[in-house]
Amino acid sequence: MSHTVPGTPRTQDSAPPEAVDGPAEPAHATGTGSRPAKAAASSKVPFRRRLRQDRTLILMTVPALLLVLVFNYVPIFGNIIAFQDYDPYVSTNGVTAILHSPWVGIQQFRTVFADPQFWHAVENTFLLFFLQLVLFFPIPIALALLINSVVRPRVRAMAQAILYLPHFFSWVLVVTVFQQIFGGAGIIAQTLREHGHEGFDIMTDPAIFKFLVTAEGIWKDAGWSIIVFLAALAAVNTDLYEAAAMDGANRWRRMWHVTMPALRPVIALLLVLRVGDALTVGFEQLLLQRDAVGPGAAEVLDTFVWWTGIRNQDFSYAAAAGLIKGVVGIVLVLTANKIAHLMGEQGVYKK
């Protein structure tokens, strides 16, 4: 791809206006391919002049940058309490408390690794991750293909509006809705009792809980997840379908040979994102149900950190567990990307 560099007006004088605007315009502005040319052009301009030129732009990013530095970067240093025996009663000022708390080296990590409850949380985390991957992941793809095969624009728009809706509900609402249907006082148990059967309560059954959590996730987000697939489907060149049909491919073969290859990069990207985020399996959702079903079924890494840290005030211990999760999480992201690159897909970031 060739790139006209915006901001170099000399090309605009000679080139006809159609060459400058048009749909190709946004693409070249972001593509990484334009960067070498741009960098070469801008390095000729002295730093002071560039600073004066772009001062306002830099200034505009300051509020967001400050917020991110304070709330995303500063707390990273707070993780040093994982190597301490942090005493929250010294002061409500974290810095003072850190300065006055004794150092214990990797003692906290030793305790965490020897804690059966920690390993139980790890086990639950992976169990829920795999269950969600197997049961949740294919549903949006199927729904997107279904919606995409509906030709009437009005029906499509209405179905989309309905299916997107639960994504915007809070977890409190979603969990409550499920409680009203499947809970001990819910509509199903109530109907069963009316007909003389024993009532039941799925919400508090530890054995069924993992499926319940997955079902809640599907109800909330499966509809919303189709949006990415629909965008990919809309980008497929119609001529491909016609050519395939001319060659005698029926509906199913067209789906297999034209539609599926178009979805492949999106599926790969979403898989990479999901695997990279494997240790996060619905913190708020599980926390809301932890009391009802008990920590045996609902405790995952995030809720373990919450319980030991916020609830039991054992900050150093919880920070150590959190740090383990964070480090493993980064390794997972990088590994997932590496695998995507090896498979010839783009992944989250480029090589």
Place this chain on the structure above:
Amino acid sequence: MTAVMWKPAKEPGRWAAPPRPVWEEAPSRAGITAKSFGLGLACLAVLVPLWIVVVTSLASKKTITRAGGLVVVPRDITFIAYKELLSGGQVTRAALISVGVTVVGTVFSMAVSILCAYGLSRPGSLGHRLILMLLMATMFFGAGLIPTYLLVQTLGLTDSYLALILPSAVSIFNILVLRGFFMGISPELTDSARIDGAGDFRILWQIVMPLSRAVIAVITLFYAVGYWSAWFNASIYLSDQQMMPLQNVLIQLVQKQEIPVGLTQAVRAGPLSGLAVQMAVMVLALLPVAVLSPFVQKHFKKGMLTGAVKG
């Protein structure tokens, strides 16, 4: 707005199907039935629970007693639960708090995000790659719950509504979506304004923002829904029950089967049903979202698409 496998030729009527291209075989009756069934089932799975919640919230105590709990078929409609909830008291206060936090938070988040997105939108500007990297790196790691909690405490934000806004004020994803959209705006428009002497703030306000109404609507909705739905930060940073937003009150009422403070008498002896009250609180919590999001829906794909492509 939605490109289909085949290009719809003309608008033949809003519900009618666009003409089928010659190469495409007509769908079989079984295929159409299966498709309608699948899509209908998915939509019902969303709508039926919401229907039950709304109908029960509007039912009288008699109907609820006769139904033995949740009401599926409406027999009578009464707004008594809503009247009681909204006539002052715990739920009214919580709803107002939620509205306040959502409005203030969303305006703040949008201002910060739009400024940052515009500041990063000119290719080759000084330092924009460094800033972008600093921001995007946070998408791959989190500092962790405990250090964040201690930081908020150290900053003295606990027991303040700032604790519900500041820590989650910017979403890098939202900034990237906005930035992607801003970059798609033809540079001639902004360049000519710059030659005419307009500064960056003026270009942003008078050219870029009016051209980006669609994506701004989408991101505003994302932020607003985030603030409206949030409950966790309130649960760890606020200790005063009087300060709790609506979602936290909903947790107490529905999950722990409590009755709002002050309504106990009306529920025990009066015409008020405890279940209807709970359902009415749920409706209050989902109403703003359910009403607003369909209006923004037509912009979703555009916003998500630019964000996904240019992230």
